[in-house]
Amino acid sequence: MQTPHSYADRGAKLRPSQNWLRGLVKDRPHAAMIAAFAAFLISGAFVAPGVPFIIDGGIYLDMARAMAERGSLSIGGNGGVEDAPALVKLLTVAHDGKVMPQYPSGYAFFAAPFYMLFGVHGLMLMNALSFGLCVWLTYRLARMFYPEMTARWSAGVFAIATFAPTYMFGIWPHMLALAFWLGAIVAAVHAARAARRDLFLLAGFLVGCGVNIRVDAFLAGLIIFFWLRLFAGPGDRLSPLLLFIGAAPGLIFSAWLNSLKFGAFTPFSYGEPTGLDSTARYLPIAFAAGAALIAVWAVNIPAALKTALSKPFRRYSALAVCLFVAAALGFAPLRDFVWRVMDGLYVLVINLQAHDAYYQEGVERNAYGHLLFWGYPKKALIQSLPWMALCLFSLWNAFRRQMITIAGLSFLAIAAPVSFYALNEWHGGGSYSMRYFIPALPFLAMLAADGFLTLQKNKPLDRQTFLAALVAAAALYLGLNELGQANERFLAPAALYPQWVIALALAGAILVYAILQKNSARKAATAISLFAFAYAATINVYEEIVHERTRAEQRALAADISAPLPAGALVLTPLQTSLIPAERKGVFVMAVADGWPEENGAAAMAFAKAGRCVYFHNPRAVSKVEAFLTAPLDPAPLWAPSQRFGDDPRLAFFTFSGAPQHCRGPYADKPATPQ
Known part of the structure; x- marks a missing residue:
């Protein structure tokens, strides 16, 4: 040489x-x-x-958790609900009914032991x-x-x-x-x-x-x-x-x-x-x-x-x-x-x-x-x-x-x-x-x-x-x-x-x-x-x-957003990282995006048909998905209670007009529509 x-x-x-x-x-x-x-x-x-800093960190957290808890490359599915599509998030793709992270999965193998500990x-x-x-x-x-x-x-x-x-x-x-x-x-x-x-x-x-x-x-x-x-x-x-x-x-x-x-x-x-x-x-x-x-x-x-x-x-x-x-x-x-x-x-x-x-x-x-x-x-x-x-x-x-x-x-x-x-x-x-x-x-x-x-x-x-x-x-x-x-x-x-x-x-x-x-x-x-x-x-x-400081604020806001959501519910959201605490207690999350509004609508109707609570996270979710729903939404928002964040629009949820009572509480009574 x-x-x-x-x-x-x-x-x-x-x-x-x-x-x-x-x-x-x-x-x-x-x-x-x-x-x-x-x-x-x-x-x-x-x-x-x-807590993650941005969406990417949320996906990496999902990858590590899935590998540590289930030994899986997939970070989700359809929630076990008949006729529901894969509950995709931003930076993921659906493959064979499973939600796959777009990022290289070698990270999950390295991260899983640290997450387990x-x-x-x-x-x-x-x-x-x-x-x-x-x-x-x-x-x-x-x-x-x-x-x-x-x-x-x-x-x-x-x-x-x-x-x-x-x-x-x-x-x-x-x-x-x-x-x-x-x-x-x-x-x-x-x-x-x-x-x-x-x-x-x-x-x-x-x-x-x-x-x-x-x-x-x-x-x-x-x-x-x-x-x-x-x-x-x-x-x-x-x-x-x-x-x-x-x-x-x-x-x-x-x-x-x-x-x-x-x-x-x-x-x-x-x-x-x-x-x-x-x-x-x-x-x-x-x-x-x-x-x-x-x-x-x-x-x-x-x-x-x-x-x-x-x-x-x-x-x-x-x-x-x-x-x-x-x-x-x-x-x-x-x-x-x-x-x-x-x-x-x-x-x-x-x-x-x-x-x-x-x-x-x-x-x-x-x-x-x-x-x-x-x-x-x-x-x-x-x-x-x-x-x-x-x-x-x-x-x-x-x-x-x-x-x-x-x-x-x-x-x-x-x-x-x-x-x-x-x-x-x-x-x-x-x-x-x-x-x-x-x-x-x-x-x-x-x-x-x-x-x-x-x-x-x-x-x-x-x-x-x-x-x-x-x-x-x-x-x-x-x-x-x-x-x-x-x-x-x-x-x-x-x-x-x-x-x-x-x-x-x-x-x-x-x-x-x-x-x-x-x-x-x-x-x-x-x-x-x-x-x-x-x-x-x-x-x-x-x-x-x-x-x-930003991450500490995000953690506090996510805790308030997630607190009222019941296990088994579906949340359609443009803010997926704000619902990480809710996912830990059994809430299903699907991102709202321009690429899959029909799938969003299909997921919402399938969960509603199965008797699950369905929420649309703030008006952005409503505006993107409402045209693909076959049931009307209640125009009055449900507000997650929060002393620190007050009327922050990220605390607002919408649900179907005929949603059961247990899907409507405990929420604060704030009739004003969030902007």
Whole structure:
């Protein structure tokens, strides 16, 4: 196997026999810090409100519960009522009379033991521990290329100054999937460095496992493949094949699960969705990636480029590039494709407020046109990470110093998820930040840490300077947040625009230093970098507080909504997560959506015929289903009693005019129709 030429770049070489655990035990201050961090993660998973944050979390909860309690991939059926269709929810599909989650079911296998032990908090514990593992894997990966100080800073930036920690206590698959991403890449890098091809099988196996958690984990395999062929071992064609062989068991397992769920033997299927989550929307990039895989595997690209740029062929190569660009500009489908990706990059990376977003529960625009999620502005990538200019500085230094392997790996690992989701400008739905870019965060953190320490010249950071930056950033952010809360006109500008200013100031300071190489310019760039880190950390702390506060409110509201509903009843609702407590006591829930109003009507009439209570959750459910009912509805709503939430329309239910008395109480007497 060809040994990568640049592994002697910067950073200590790791030996397979190196005992990192023994060194950690000897380093007592850091061991104590890690123990405290672990205690924080474990305790936080039990202290945080035990409810999903958005619809997705509700489906993952259903998946874990079904696997833990019934050993089933299906999360529901028709409630055992004759002639009733499958009681589908959003993000599910009906197959053979059963309700199947669209998401990969590998999550359920990992989550079920945690749910059996600790209930919903077990799912949060699994997520928190996965986050801790990702922090450690970030450190280990950085240590393969950089000095110890840079590796520690990389882990710290990822854990504090990215938006990753805002997802550590939720019911999400992101951290678990990221652990497989990073594990696969760490295994591949170690395989390349130690000339151990067997580890490429392990890397592929981890990629295959990751696909069973989140479908986009296949991108980790592409990252490793292109890194091997373009940067780490251009002359080695066997190792990439071993990578795919290793991934085969996981992909076959995923395909088998999908055949059971959807009747389609493919590892990449969401059933039959028609929205932005449909895999069909990504077919163009899949075909392009497939063609690129074959070409890059067959051709030694670095050698071909070296030949093309040599003196005899330089002129012809330039002509060929010009002809290709001209042809691309003249070919409408390709031109439109490139424009769509560029527009997506601008929206998702620079300015998410420019997104022409579809709306869902919690995602809406206010009177001033600001795109909000539950009252807080949604952010593009740079609006969460105003320190990103440090990454460009690090990449520039890496290429300048011919540190090709780490530069190439970082570039591919960042570009893959960003460009993939830019294709359709998919903003991630119910989230404050770009959660689909989470796989890029460890690599952005490594580059930022390297860039900062290059400016710092690897000198210890003065604590007073650090505290001053943190206090200044917190004061500015909280002050602007108060302004936004006081006047809705300034809500989005106060929450988003300062990050642009910080990012531009940092980019300018780094550029001045790169040109002038003055010590004063270096100190200015270092100070702005530190402020950018502190500002990002402040954003994360505030967002995590908002997360938990919102979930606590959702839990209280869901309890009030669900309290009066009798076991065995059917609720047709556009707000399925608000009825999770009701489901635990035997209430059946079916989502109301544009795609299946006839099925909603059929379910309602079947349950009514069987003598069950049937409820339509607030006027939205009535407006979508009423035309498909064969019995009249009582125009007066039934109100779930609530001292805290009063006349919130989410507390209102409607039922049939001839519904039995036990289906009408105990409800509060509020004759006004909710809006």
